[in-house]
Amino acid sequence: MNKMVDTIIIGAGMSGLAAGIRLSMYNKKILILEKHSISGGLNSYYSRGKRKFDVGLHALTNFVGPNQRGKPFNKLMKQLRIPYEEFKIHPQSHSLIQFPDQTLKFTNEIDFFIEEIRTHFPDEIDGFISLLNHIKNFNEVDLSNEVIMAKIVVRNFIKSEALVEMIFCPLLIYGSAWENDMDFSQFVIMFKSIFLEGFGRPEGGVRTIIDLLLKRLDTCGGEILFKTEVSRIISKDGVVVGVEINGSEIIECNSILSSMGLPETMSVLDAQLDYSPRTGNLSFTESIIITDKKPKDLGIDATIIFYNNRPTYLYQRPQTLFDHQSAVVCFPNNFLHDDFDEGVLRVTNIANFELWNQELLLSKVGYNEKKLDVYNHGLSILKNCGMSSNFEVKFKDIFTPTTVKKYTNHFNGAVYGSIDKSRNGTTPIAGLYICGTDQGFLGIVGSMLSGISMANLHVLQSAL
Amino acid sequence: MLTNEEVRSKVLDIIADIALDDDVTGIKDEVSLREQLDLDSMDFLDIVMELKKRHKIEVPQEDYTRLASMQSCVEYLAPKFNS
Numbered sequence: 241m242n243k244m245v246d247t248i249i250i251g252a253g254m255s256g257l258a259a260g261i262r263l264s265m266y267n268k269k270i271l272i273l274e275k276h277s278i279s280g281g282l283n284s285y286y287s288r289g290k291r292k293f294d295v296g297l298h299a300l301t302n303f304v305g306p307n308q309r310g311k312p313f314n315k316l317m318k319q320l321r322i323p324y325e326e327f328k329i330h331p332q333s334h335s336l337i338q339f340p341d342q343t344l345k346f347t348n349e350i351d352f353f354i355e356e357i358r359t360h361f362p363d364e365i366d367g368f369i370s371l372l373n374h375i376k377n378f379n380e381v382d383l384s385n386e387v388i389m390a391k392i393v394v395r396n397f398i399k400s401e402a403l404v405e406m407i408f409c410p411l412l413i414y415g416s417a418w419e420n421d422m423d424f425s426q427f428v429i430m431f432k433s434i435f436l437e438g439f440g441r442p443e444g445g446v447r448t449i450i451d452l453l454l455k456r457l458d459t460c461g462g463e464i465l466f467k468t469e470v471s472r473i474i475s476k477d478g479v480v481v482g483v484e485i486n487g488s489e490i491i492e493c494n495s496i497l498s499s500m501g502l503p504e505t506m507s508v509l510d511a512q513l514d515y516s517p518r519t520g521n522l523s524f525t526e527s528i529i530i531t532d533k534k535p536k537d538l539g540i541d542a543t544i545i546f547y548n549n550r551p552t553y554l555y556q557r558p559q560t561l562f563d564h565q566s567a568v569v570c571f572p573n574n575f576l577h578d579d580f581d582e583g584v585l586r587v588t589n590i591a592n593f594e595l596w597n598q599e600l601l602l603s604k605v606g607y608n609e610k611k612l613d614v615y616n617h618g619l620s621i622l623k624n625c626g627m628s629s630n631f632e633v634k635f636k637d638i639f640t641p642t643t644v645k646k647y648t649n650h651f652n653g654a655v656y657g658s659i660d661k662s663r664n665g666t667t668p669i670a671g672l673y674i675c676g677t678d679q680g681f682l683g684i685v686g687s688m689l690s691g692i693s694m695a696n697l698h699v700l701q702s703a704l
Numbered sequence: 705m706l707t708n709e710e711v712r713s714k715v716l717d718i719i720a721d722i723a724l725d726d727d728v729t730g731i732k733d734e735v736s737l738r739e740q741l742d743l744d745s746m747d748f749l750d751i752v753m754e755l756k757k758r759h760k761i762e763v764p765q766e767d768y769t770r771l772a773s774m775q776s777c778v779e780y781l782a783p784k785f786n787s
């Protein structure tokens with residue numbers, strides 16, 4: 241007899257864990273299957289020597305205080321029954337959008353950003369305020385919203401292309417699977433989560449979030465199998481019946497929530513369908529640099545700097561291994577609480593998966609040299625951000641799009657997944673649903689909300 | 705046989721667990737729950753799910769509106785608790 245459960249969840253990333261908690265809370269027999277040996281997916285962790293590192297998590301978006309009702313983060317906590325305080329989140333100091341001619345500063349208070357725009361773009365302030373009102377009144381999570389490109393909408397309010405580019409820069413790199421523009425609903429999600437709510441970081445980093453989710457899952461009786469890869473999704477007459485794991489054993493189920501991505505899910509489905517969602521193009525390199533001095537002692541008190549050295553912001557797959565002219569630079573020491581004894585610098589560049597993959601196939605030595613280029617370039621970006629070079633590097637680590645692919649199995653190492661999303665989570669196969677990245681809610685908070693809403697919609701509600 | 709007061713207290717227990725951060729002691733029975741507490745449609749789903757889990761009571765989707773206030777909850781649920 242094959243093993244049988246109600247729902248199989250593919251992936252123990254943020255969305256899979258959240259979905260698993262919701263379902264096991266209501267006595268569904270679930271099984272989370274995870275290929276990797278630990279949880280977290282795109283947002284995981286590792287250690288080198290005595291040092292602990294986060295892979296994703298620059299900052300948690302959607303930062304709000306405990307009493308702000310109805311905001312995504314607090315909704316999430318409520319749905320998972322995890323008290324707000326347990327996340328021990330500390331807010332950012334401030335962040336910068338640094339372009340060649342202008343720098344805009346923002347904090348977790350929108351009024352601060354309004355004043356920045358009044359100072360730097362006085363002619364645009366009325367338009368910006370109207371845009372804010374439009375955003376506040378827009379229901380971005382209505383799954384029936386039609387797709388409209390956000391830049392078209394925003395240009396109705398803001399005439400300065402320079403300002404449009406600056407506003408889009410953080411929103412694109414923190415949450416768009418599309419190049420250079422995004423769907424307006426996604427724009428509003430990102431705008432609210434970054435400019436109206438804000439950035440925070442849990443004490444202990446991503447481990448704190450993962451540990452809380454795992455503990456809650458365990459309390460609810462949910463089960464995870466690690467080192468367990470779904471090698472085939474088995475369907476019969478267009479209806480899901482189970483999965484094959486690690487190329488051998490079969491587990492039967494009534495439904496599947498898959499967080500592995502839409503094209504990735506379709507690639508292991510046994511049925512031949514006339515449906516081929518496209519793979520995304522956006523991936524990243526990142527240099528993580530540990531220094532003897534902290535950023536504050538080197539002249540940097542910002543938490544995150546969105547750095548761009550061109551008049552426009554090119555959010556697209558670069559023709560080179562990585563984009564040299566833009567980066568997100570994160571200083572984890574500069575949250576209100578500092579977890580670290582040393583300085584931690586993270587420089588993230590948009591990168592080209594294909595080119596990195598070619599390097600890797602060609603020679604490991606060449607690949608490692610190219611990684612060193614990323615790092616050296618990162619150091620010069622830090623300098624351009626105004627950081628003093630008077631420090632000693634104690635440790636460095638660099639990851640590339642091929643690393644992302646290796647550890648998360650997302651095709652092309654596409655951090656924000658496919659450009660085709662399944663907003664309502666359905667696929668052509670009954671009982672097979674998408675959650676997480678390719679349902680369309682991105683980031684840490686977004687993917688957890690996605691797991692929760694897909695579990696609610698397709699499993700809990702349909703059982704009533 | 706549960707009295708209306710006992711039914712109310714069982715519903716209140718559920719709401720208190722869902723609205724973690726709200727003070728539920730002063731809920732007015734005749735005023736809608738949404739007006740008094742931070743509850744949205746996701747939370748109403750949870751009230752229904754908890755009724756099923758704790759008390760084996762099923763509330764079909766078309767009856768969700770009957771859960772709008774404490775008073776209507778008790779009216780609607782008392783017969784279900786006692787059947």
Ligand SMILES: Cc1cc2nc3c(=O)[nH]c(=O)nc-3n(C[C@H](O)[C@H](O)[C@H](O)COP(=O)(O)OP(=O)(O)OC[C@H]3O[C@@H](n4cnc5c(N)ncnc54)[C@H](O)[C@@H]3O)c2cc1C
Nearest residue numbers: 251253254255275281282283296298299470676677683684
């Ligand atoms: C460098 C970087 C920085 C980031 N910074 C931030 C940030 O600052 N703030 C923020 O909010 N977000 C950030 N993100 C994004 C955030 O991490 C993701 O949006 C989120 O974690 C996605 O979660 P998910 O559950 O949708 O998918 P995933 O995390 O990808 O989960 C999918 C899981 O499925 C597993 N899997 C895949 N295939 C199989 C299979 N066949 N069988 C079994 N298991 C399988 C994978 O191993 C993985 O664990 C960052 C991401 C990266 C890479």
